[in-house]
Amino acid sequence: MTTTTRIDRVNILLVDDQPAKLLTYETILSGLGQTLIRASSATDALEYLLRQEIAVVLVDVCMPDLDGYELAGMIRQHPRFQQTSIIFVSAILMTDLDRIRGYECGAVDYVPVPVVPEILRAKVSVFADLYRKTRALERLNAELEQRVTERTAALEATTLSLQEADRRKDEFLAMVAHELRNPLAPIRTAAQLLKVKELSEVHQVRARDIIERQVEHLVCLIDDLLDVSRITRGMITLRREPVLIAAVVARAVEGIRHAIDARHHDFKVELSDQLLAVEGDKTRLVQVLGNLLHNAAKFTDTGGHIVLKVERDGRNVVIRVKDSGIGIATQTLPRVFDLFTRVHPTTEPGEGLGIGLALVRRLVEMHGGTVSAQSDGLGQGAEFVVTLPLVSTHNVSQGEPMQQSALPKVSARRIVVADDNHDSAEALATLLQLHGHEVRVANDGVEALRVAEGFNPDVVLLDLGMPKMDGYETARLARTKPWGKGVLIVALTGWGQDRDRQRTAEAGFDAHLIKPVTDVDLFQLLASANAASS
Numbered sequence: 001m002t003t004t005t006r007i008d009r010v011n012i013l014l015v016d017d018q019p020a021k022l023l024t025y026e027t028i029l030s031g032l033g034q035t036l037i038r039a040s041s042a043t044d045a046l047e048y049l050l051r052q053e054i055a056v057v058l059v060d061v062c063m064p065d066l067d068g069y070e071l072a073g074m075i076r077q078h079p080r081f082q083q084t085s086i087i088f089v090s091a092i093l094m095t096d097l098d099r100i101r102g103y104e105c106g107a108v109d110y111v112p113v114p115v116v117p118e119i120l121r122a123k124v125s126v127f128a129d130l131y132r133k134t135r136a137l138e139r140l141n142a143e144l145e146q147r148v149t150e151r152t153a154a155l156e157a158t159t160l161s162l163q164e165a166d167r168r169k170d171e172f173l174a175m176v177a178h179e180l181r182n183p184l185a186p187i188r189t190a191a192q193l194l195k196v197k198e199l200s201e202v203h204q205v206r207a208r209d210i211i212e213r214q215v216e217h218l219v220c221l222i223d224d225l226l227d228v229s230r231i232t233r234g235m236i237t238l239r240r241e242p243v244l245i246a247a248v249v250a251r252a253v254e255g256i257r258h259a260i261d262a263r264h265h266d267f268k269v270e271l272s273d274q275l276l277a278v279e280g281d282k283t284r285l286v287q288v289l290g291n292l293l294h295n296a297a298k299f300t301d302t303g304g305h306i307v308l309k310v311e312r313d314g315r316n317v318v319i320r321v322k323d324s325g326i327g328i329a330t331q332t333l334p335r336v337f338d339l340f341t342r343v344h345p346t347t348e349p350g351e352g353l354g355i356g357l358a359l360v361r362r363l364v365e366m367h368g369g370t371v372s373a374q375s376d377g378l379g380q381g382a383e384f385v386v387t388l389p390l391v392s393t394h395n396v397s398q399g400e401p402m403q404q405s406a407l408p409k410v411s412a413r414r415i416v417v418a419d420d421n422h423d424s425a426e427a428l429a430t431l432l433q434l435h436g437h438e439v440r441v442a443n444d445g446v447e448a449l450r451v452a453e454g455f456n457p458d459v460v461l462l463d464l465g466m467p468k469m470d471g472y473e474t475a476r477l478a479r480t481k482p483w484g485k486g487v488l489i490v491a492l493t494g495w496g497q498d499r500d501r502q503r504t505a506e507a508g509f510d511a512h513l514i515k516p517v518t519d520v521d522l523f524q525l526l527a528s529a530n531a532a533s534s
Contacts, residue, residue, distance in 0.1 A: 010055035010128050011035045015045040015071065016089070017063045025058060025089075028117040032125055042066035042074075049075065054084050055131035056124055058111075060091040061102070069105045076106035083134050085127035087111055099370060107332045183214035183221075190214075217518060238281040238366055242391055243278045245310055245317055252289035253308070259297040260306065270309040276317045278388045280367045288363050288371075291356045292321040292384045300380075301326030316369075317390050322383040328375035336373045337361040364388070407519060409528040412436045414455060418448035418474065419463040419492065424515075428461070428492075431519060445469025449477060456483045459526065464493040464504070472507040479508040 012034050016024045022038045029036055037052070039045040042063060048054065057075065068088055075081045076406060088102050091113035099110060108127065111120055116240065190207040198206075253269065260267045278285070289308075296306045305324040328336060337357050344505035357373075364371045369388035375381065415432055419425040421444050429439040440455050442448035447470045451461060460478060464471035471491060478484035488511070491504040496514040504512045511525055 009033065009035050010132055011037055011052055012128065013039055013048055013054045013057045013059075013126060015027050015039045015042065015046060015057060015059040015063075015068075017041060017060065021060065021089075024115070025120070028115070028120050029124055032121060032128065034128055037080065042071040045071060046074065046300045049078075049081060049084075052082070056085045056087065056127045058087050058089060058120075058124065061088050061098075062092070069101060072102070072105040075461060083138075085109075085131060087123060087127070089113060089115065103254050115143060174309055183217045184211050215516060238284060240279055240281060243280050243282045243285060245278060245319070245388075246271055246280060248285045248289060249308065249319075251282070251286040251311060252293055255286070255290050256293040256297060259294060263300070263301060263302045263304070264295060265297060265303065266305045267307075268307045270307065272311050272312075272317075274312055276310065276312060277391050278317060278367065279391045280388070284363050285367070287327040288360050288386065289319065289321075291360050292386070295356065295384075296321050296323040296325065296382075299323070312390070313387070315390055316387050319386040319388070320383060322381065324381045327378045327380040328373065328382050329378050333373060333375060337371070360384075360386075382395075393461065407435075407523045410435070410437075410523055410526045412438065412440045413526065414440075415459040415461065416440050416442060416448055416452050416455060416457045417461045418442040418445065418471070419461075420444055420466045421463070424463075435523070445474035448474055449481075452478065452487075453481070457487055458489045459490065459529070461485075461490050461492050462494065462509075464491055471501065475504075475508040488526075490525065 012029065012032075014022050014029075014036060016022050016025070017040055022040070026036050026038070034055075037048055037054075039048055041498065042059075042065060045057070045059070049057075057072075059068045059071055063071075066074075068090075072086045072088075075084060075086060086105075086107045087109045088107045088247045089111045090098070102110065102348045109123055111123065169334065187210070190210040193207045222267070249269065249271065275304065293306070293308065300306060300323045307320070307322045309320040309322070311320075312318070319378060337360070361371050364386055367388055369386060371386045374383045374385070415437050417425050417432070417439060419428070419442075422443060424441060425441050429441050440451045440457070442451045444466045447463075448460070448462065448466075449469075460475075462471040462474055471475075471493070475489050475491075477486065489509050490511045490513060491509045492513050492515060493500070493504075494515045496512075501512045510529070513521060513525065
C-alpha cells in the first residue's frame with residue numbers, strides 16, 4: 001500500500017525584467033522557507049515552468065517581449081499549471097479594468113508597488129500553503145483510487161477463487177458420493193445374494209469375499225480423507241527410527257501383490273546390492289510406496305509392465321516406480337500432486353478421491369525427501385521418483401516379514417455389545433457367538449448397564465455415541481459397579497484422534513478400536529486381555 005508524501009517545500013517563481021526587483025522579492029520571501037527561482041523574462045519563466053512544479057508565480061505586469069497578461073494566459077492554457085497561483089505586481093495598471101483583465105488571464109491576486117513586505121509574504125504564503133494542501137489532496141485521492149483499484153482487483157480475484165473453490169467443492173462432493181457408492185453397490189448385491197436359500201457354498205464364499213473387499217476399499221477411502229484432514233492441520237506425527245528400504249519394499253510389495261497378480265502384470269523389483277536405510281516412520285513409508293504401486297497396477301492395462309527400482313545416489317536413496325500404463329496428460333502433470341486432483345478424471349470406478357498422491361508428497365516431504373512424476377503423455381506410461389536422505393545402517397532392525405494375520409484362539413467369554421446401530425450390534429454379536437462366546441446386546445447406555453448387571457460380563461464393547469447415555473458415561477458408571485471393577489471395557493467408535501483416545505482413557509476404557517473393526521484386531525485384543533488376566 002502506498003503512503004502519502006508530505007510536501008514541505010514548494011517552488012515560487014519570481015518573474016521580472018529588473019534584477020533589483022527580483023532581489024527585493026527574494027529578500028522579502030526568503031523567510032518563508034520555500035524554494036525561490038528567478039526568471040528575468042517571460043521566456044525564461046516558461047522554460048522553468050516546463051521543467052519544474054511551480055506553486056506560485058509572482059510576475060511583473062509590464063515586461064518586454066511578453067507582458068504579464070500574456071504570460072499568465074499561456075500558463076493557464078497548460079493542464080499542468082491549473083493549480084499554480086499567479087500574483088501580478090504592478091505600479092500603474094491597477095484600475096478595475098486592469099484587474100478584470102488580469103483575473104481573466106488567470107491571475108488570483110494583485111500586489112501594488114511599492115510592495116509592502118508583510119502583505120507580499122502573507123499572500124504568497126497563503127497561496128503556497130493552498131498549493132501544498134491541494135497537491136497533498138490530489139496525491140491522497142490518487143492513492144485512494146489506486147487502493148480502490150487494488151481492492152477491487154483483489155475482490156475480483158477472491159470472488160473468482162471462491163467460485164473456483166465452490167466448483168471444486170461441488171465436484172469433490174459429487175466425486176466422494178460416487179466413490180462411496182461404488183463399493184456400496186456390490187456390498188448390497190452380495191448381501192441380497194446371501195439371502196437366497198439355494199445359494200451354493202461357492203457363491204456364498206464369493207459373496208462374502210466381495211463384501212470384505214469392498215468394505216476394505218471403503219475403509220481406505222475414509223482413511224485417506226482422515227489423513228488429509230490430519231495433514232492439513234499438522235496433526236500427523238511420524239514415529240521415526242532407522243528403517244531399511246528393503247523392509248519397506250517388502251511390506252509394500254506384499255500389500256499390493258494381489259492387485260498386480262490379478263491383472264497379470266510383468267512386475268520386477270530391482271534392489272541395490274547395498275544396505276540402505278532412512279530415518280523415518282516405516283508404516284508411513286510403506287503407505288507411500290504402496291500408494292505408488294497401487295496406482296501403477298490400477299492404471300496399467302492387463303499384462304503391462306511395472307518396475308520398482310531402488311538405487312543409491314550420493315547421500316540419498318532413489319526409489320522409482322515405472323509402468324507402461326495409460327500415462328499422464330501433459331497439462332495434468334504439473335498438478336498431479338495437488339489435493340483432489342484426479343490424474344484420469346474420465347476413468348470409471350475406482351480411481352479414488354484424488355488425494356492419494358497429495359498424501360504421498362506430504363509424507364515424503366515430512367521425511368525430508370522429494371517426489372516427482374514423469375510421463376511423455378497419455379498412453380506413454382508414467383514414472384514416479386521418490387528421493388529420501390540416507391542414514392547409517394548400524395543398529396537397524398531387519399524387521400519381521402509381513403505375514404497373513406490369523407484369528408487367535410480366545411476362550412469363551414461373556415460379552416456385552418452396546419451400539420445404537422442395531423445392524424452393527426447384531427452383526428458383531430453373531431460373529432462373537434459363532435466363535436463360542438456368550439453375548440448380550442444393548443442399544444443404549446442405560447440398557448447396557450441393566451443387561452450387564454445380571455449378566456456379569458467379562459468384556460463390554462461400547463459404542464460412544466448412543467442415546468439416553470453415551471459410551472463415556474456408561475463406562476464411568478460401569479466402573480462403580482461390583483461387576484465392572486475388573487471387566488474389559490472397549491470403545492468401538494468412528495472417532496480416532498488423539499483427543500478421542502484420551503477421553504476414552506479418562507472415562508475408564510481399557511482399549512479404543514476404530515470402526516469398522518476387523519475380526520483380527522478384535523480377537524487379538526481379546527486374546528491379549530485373556531492372557532493378561534490368566
